Amino acid sequence: MQIDQDIKTYLDEEGIVERTTEEISEELERENPGFTKVLDKVTEDYERREISSSQYYDILCKIHNGMPLYDHFKGRSRGGVEWILQQVKDLGIRENANVLDVCCGTGLEAVFLAGVANQGYVQGRDSSQCMIDNAKRRAERRGLRNVNFSVGDRDELDYKSQFDFLLCLHSLTEGDLFYGPDAEIGMHYVLGDRFERFRKALRKGGKVGISVPIFDPNVMGEDYVDYEKKRIFSSLGHTGFDPVDVSFFQFTNIDDVCLNYLFASATAD
């Protein structure tokens, strides 16, 4: 797969470099002894949903060595970050495009796109104040004026036919808890509702780009990747997106973990 040079250069400039979890942890421990234990505990608490998504990401976005922790860890899967940015760029984002990045995190993708859509504008939204503060700092540091970031929930979008592109990267079901015998039904309902809001925010003919990481498909059985593809494909189709396309990327990250990323793109009709 060919990755454009501007993507690679941007990620280098933003310090998204490949380092193992061990290397990152060693550096964190030197700077702040005991921190990795705290981080492991917080991650467990979040997985058990004992703390909220905002509480979790407010910790993950604290600055270490001049960069949010979240971005240090993002470097572990640099190949995946490159692939997603290439998929997003290939949606056809041009210089006058208006783009909404829902759950934009530290603004890595949104700020890159503000450079591409330099005559349009990019709006980033995330439920964590700390993530948004980092995103704003990134835009300021790069001197971009056509990107704006605000705190807000994915399920409270109130835009109408405003955007040419809407992204939701690695965040489609972040923080959700689907539990019990009716979990599947609950998930279909929530996804349908979410996609409906996404479609409303887009102008007719606008495009959505959604990335979904599947960290361990074997937990759910061998066909899980296919199943996830079909789920997204059909939910988008049922909420007025046509045509829908889903690409798949499998790679091994620097920790030697095999990762599977889906990227769904679809047009609002």
Ligand SMILES: C[S@@+](CC[C@H](N)C(=O)[O-])C[C@H]1O[C@@H](n2cnc3c(N)ncnc32)[C@H](O)[C@@H]1O
């Ligand atoms: C895994 S990160 C992905 C961030 C970024 N899109 C990326 O690809 O790196 C998930 C993000 O979703 C945000 N988030 C979680 N629940 C949210 C919600 N209900 N509404 C808006 N943002 C949410 C978190 O604060 C976090 O920044």
